[in-house]
Structure formats: C-alpha cells, structure tokens
Amino acid sequence: MLTLNLADFSLEHFMACYWQQQPLVIRQGFQDFEDPINANDLAGLAMEEAVQSRLIFKKGDKWQAESGPFESYKRFGKTDWSLVVQAVNHYSPEVAELVKPFAFIPKWRFDxxxxxxxxxxGGVGPHIDLYDVFICQGSGRRRWRVGDIGNHKQFAAHAALLHTEPFEAIIDVELLPGDILYIPPGFPHDGVTLESSLSFSVGFRAKSGCDMLSGLADHVIDKDLGKTLLADPKRPIAHQQGRIDTSDLTLIRANIQNLLDNEALMADFAGSYFSATKCALDLQALDDPLDTADMLAQLQDQPLIRTGGLRCFYVDATIDQGVCYVDGERYAFGADLAASLMALCDHDEITANLLAPALNHPEFARQLTDWVNAGYWYFND
Structure with missing residues (x-):
C-alpha cells in the first residue's frame, strides 16, 4: 500500500497551512514510486467509448484538442502532445490505490x-483549475510553473481549452518520479514535459453554490418536495403595485429558507448528490448471479472490494436511522444497522465481521447481494 511521506511536517500542519490556501511541492511524497498503469494500457483505455479522454497538441502556434475514443496515435508524432484520461481509478484497481493515501480528506470531496x-x-497549456489537485509524478520528468492566486485573465485557446495569460511563477520546479505538487483552486499553473512521462492527478471536487442549488432544485422536484405555497394572510393594502417591499422579500426568503432548514431533506440531498458519479463506473455484472445464501457464505471466506470510483456515504443527520447513500440513491435499513452501514461506507474492503450484525438483516443481505451481482462490490477471486 502506498504511504504519503510528509518528511517536514504533519498532516495537521498541511491542512492548517496549505489545504485550499497555497501550493506546495512534496519531494518524494511517494518513495520508490512505480507507475500503477503504463502508457500503452492508458492509450488502450482511451480507445474505449465509455472512457472520457482528450488529446491536446499544437498545430503551428495554435492549440488543438480532440476527444476520444482514439483509434491510433501515430499521426501525432513523438513530441509535443499529451493524452489526458479521466477517472482512470474507475477502470484500474492499481490506479485506485492512489486514492488511499489521501484518506485524511473525506471521500465526498474526492473527484x-x-x-x-x-x-x-507536451502539456495542456497555462490554466486555472477550480478544484484541489495532487499531481503525482510518475515515470519521466515534467517542469511545473505555478503562479499566485489573483485576477488572471482567461481566454479560449481552443473551444475545449480555457487558458490563462502569462503569469509570474511562485513555484518553478522539475518533478521527478514520486514527487507531488499540490495546487489549490484558483492558482494558475503550467506543466511542460521534459521527457516522455506519466502524471497522476488526484482531484477533489469544489462545487459552487450555483451547482449545489441546481442540484437541490432537481432533488426537490424529483422527490416531489417543497410544495408549501408562499402565503400572506392578513396582508395590508398595497399602494404601490410594482413594489416588492422588505417584508415581501423576507416572506420569499423564508419560504426558500424552510427548505434549507429541513435537516432530513438536506441530508438526503447531500448524500444523494455527492454519491452520484461524474463518470461511468466500470461495473462488471456477474454472468451467474449469486443468491443471498451463496453471497453470505463466500463473504465468510473472503472480503468484498468496492469497485473503483463507487461513491457511498452516510450523513450524521440520518445515519442513526440506518440510512446510507450509494451511487446517488438513498437506502434505509433501520437504526440497528447504523454501525454496519458506517463500515460499508468507510472501508474500500469489507469483511463479514465489519458488516455484522447487518448480514442477519434480510433486507440488507438482499440489497448487498444485488450490489454484488451488479458489480458495485466484488470478490477478488
């Protein structure tokens, strides 16, 4: 198992002084690091329809970007291009291992x-990301320049590429295998490859208020909630027909605030919203589905492993009722199963002991069997 090596300070110091505040170079953050996937296998993934990938290069002085799947890479030559593949942890258990060293940040923040x-x-050009990222250098070398946060002008270098104007670097470094560069949202950066190389970017979501309000609206509509009408009995006579006065605005705000103050509603929204995946899961449904008895018997002998990228969470406001959220869906099993559901969500690998006493609960046992048959969890035969 990979271990994050912070030789000069503690995780507590990192979170207090760097997380979402300033970039940082972590030399040999992964000691004796070996690529969890090679370039050929990555290129093969980018040939698949379900996988999100892009190839970025320059034609003359103009930036170009093409979306996969790709049939061949020969036309791009041997220099000045980059292949970028999203959510590789969904398809490669070895790449998924890169997530574990960052478990000091909760999974709902992970992307x-x-x-x-x-x-x-090769590179993708100078740009600004709206998420936190740990760029882990694999084989090869890359030079990275990072600028300070500020009012940087951005422009479309291509329809699919948002770049930023030249910036003064506060970090100018060559990353070697095992080095890690942490960059918070808003800091411009630019990486240029010095020799053929692989980089592994462990990204963490940063949702805007607009994104979450849109998601909340969808949740309320889907669940047929929020139907309380705005009401104003004993309203005084209006003398200005075109006016929304202060008391009116307070009334409007209160009607919306009632939704935000509904703890159960917000818990279900947060659990469902953040457990939904951005990219498709690589689910391998069983050709010969297990029945519940067979699944439980097999679980006594070997653990279940969560498939790469599957998101499952619990929320403080509803876990005491035995509620969890898996891949965007809400599941309720009852208060007696709260500890087992916490174990299910907290661990990538689960044993029969971790799930006790939930395995004696018929509804949970059936649901776990359905998840296993669908490929959400699997036995590593």
Whole structure:
C-alpha cells in the first residue's frame, strides 16, 4: 500500500497551512514510486467509448484538442502532445490505490484520478483549475510553473481549452518520479514535459453554490418536495403595485429558507448528490448471479472490494436511522444497522465481521447481494 511521506511536517500542519490556501511541492511524497498503469494500457483505455479522454497538441502556434475514443496515435508524432484520461481509478484497481493515501480528506470531496501521458514538450497549456489537485509524478520528468492566486485573465485557446495569460511563477520546479505538487483552486499553473512521462492527478471536487442549488432544485422536484405555497394572510393594502417591499422579500426568503432548514431533506440531498458519479463506473455484472445464501457464505471466506470510483456515504443527520447513500440513491435499513452501514461506507474492503450484525438483516443481505451481482462490490477471486 502506498504511504504519503510528509518528511517536514504533519498532516495537521498541511491542512492548517496549505489545504485550499497555497501550493506546495512534496519531494518524494511517494518513495520508490512505480507507475500503477503504463502508457500503452492508458492509450488502450482511451480507445474505449465509455472512457472520457482528450488529446491536446499544437498545430503551428495554435492549440488543438480532440476527444476520444482514439483509434491510433501515430499521426501525432513523438513530441509535443499529451493524452489526458479521466477517472482512470474507475477502470484500474492499481490506479485506485492512489486514492488511499489521501484518506485524511473525506471521500465526498474526492473527484477522480486523472492520468496524463505526455511526450517531450507536451502539456495542456497555462490554466486555472477550480478544484484541489495532487499531481503525482510518475515515470519521466515534467517542469511545473505555478503562479499566485489573483485576477488572471482567461481566454479560449481552443473551444475545449480555457487558458490563462502569462503569469509570474511562485513555484518553478522539475518533478521527478514520486514527487507531488499540490495546487489549490484558483492558482494558475503550467506543466511542460521534459521527457516522455506519466502524471497522476488526484482531484477533489469544489462545487459552487450555483451547482449545489441546481442540484437541490432537481432533488426537490424529483422527490416531489417543497410544495408549501408562499402565503400572506392578513396582508395590508398595497399602494404601490410594482413594489416588492422588505417584508415581501423576507416572506420569499423564508419560504426558500424552510427548505434549507429541513435537516432530513438536506441530508438526503447531500448524500444523494455527492454519491452520484461524474463518470461511468466500470461495473462488471456477474454472468451467474449469486443468491443471498451463496453471497453470505463466500463473504465468510473472503472480503468484498468496492469497485473503483463507487461513491457511498452516510450523513450524521440520518445515519442513526440506518440510512446510507450509494451511487446517488438513498437506502434505509433501520437504526440497528447504523454501525454496519458506517463500515460499508468507510472501508474500500469489507469483511463479514465489519458488516455484522447487518448480514442477519434480510433486507440488507438482499440489497448487498444485488450490489454484488451488479458489480458495485466484488470478490477478488
């Protein structure tokens, strides 16, 4: 198992002084690091329809970007291009291992592991990300420049590429295998490959208020909630027909605030919203589905492993009722199963002991069997 090596300070110091505040180079954050996937296998993934991938290069002085799947890479030559593949942790258990060293940040904040292969001179151009990222250098070398946060002008270098204007670097570093560069949202950065290399970017979501309000609206509509009408009995006579006065605005705000103050509603929204995956899961449904008895018997002998990228959470406001959220859906099993559901969500690998006493609960046992048959959890035969 990979271990994050912070030689000069503690995780507590990192979270207090760097997380979402300033970029940081972590030399040999992964000691004796070996690529969890090679360039050929990454290129093969980018040939698949279900996998999100892009190839970024320059034609003359103009940036270009193409979306996969790709049939061949020969036309791009041996220099000045990058292949970027999203959510590789969904498809490669070895790449998924890169997530575990960052378990000091909760999974609901995690997004995916993006993997980039670049030839000498390759990069994606200077840009600003709206999420936190740990860029883990694999084989090869890349030079990274990071600027300070500020009012940087951005422009479309291509329809699929948002770049930022030149910036003064506060970090200018060459990353070697095992080095990690942490970049919070808003800091401009630019990486250029010095020799053919692989980079593994462990990204963490940063949702805007607009995103979450949109998600909440969808949740309320889907669940047929929020039907309480705005009411104003004993309203005084209006003398200005076109006016929304202060008391009116308070009434409007209160009607919306009632939704936000509904703890159960917000718990279900947060659990469902953040457990939904951005990219498709690589689910391997069983050709010969197990029945519940067979699944429980097999679980006594070997653990179940969560498939890469599957998101499952619990919320303090509803876990005491035995509620959890798996891949965007709400499941309620009763208060007696709260501890087992916490174990299910907290661990990537679950044993029969961790799930006791839930395995004696018929509804949970049936649901776990359905999840296993669908490929959400699997036995590593």
């Amino acid at each position: 995916d592991v993006m993997v980039s292969y670049a030839t000498p001179g």
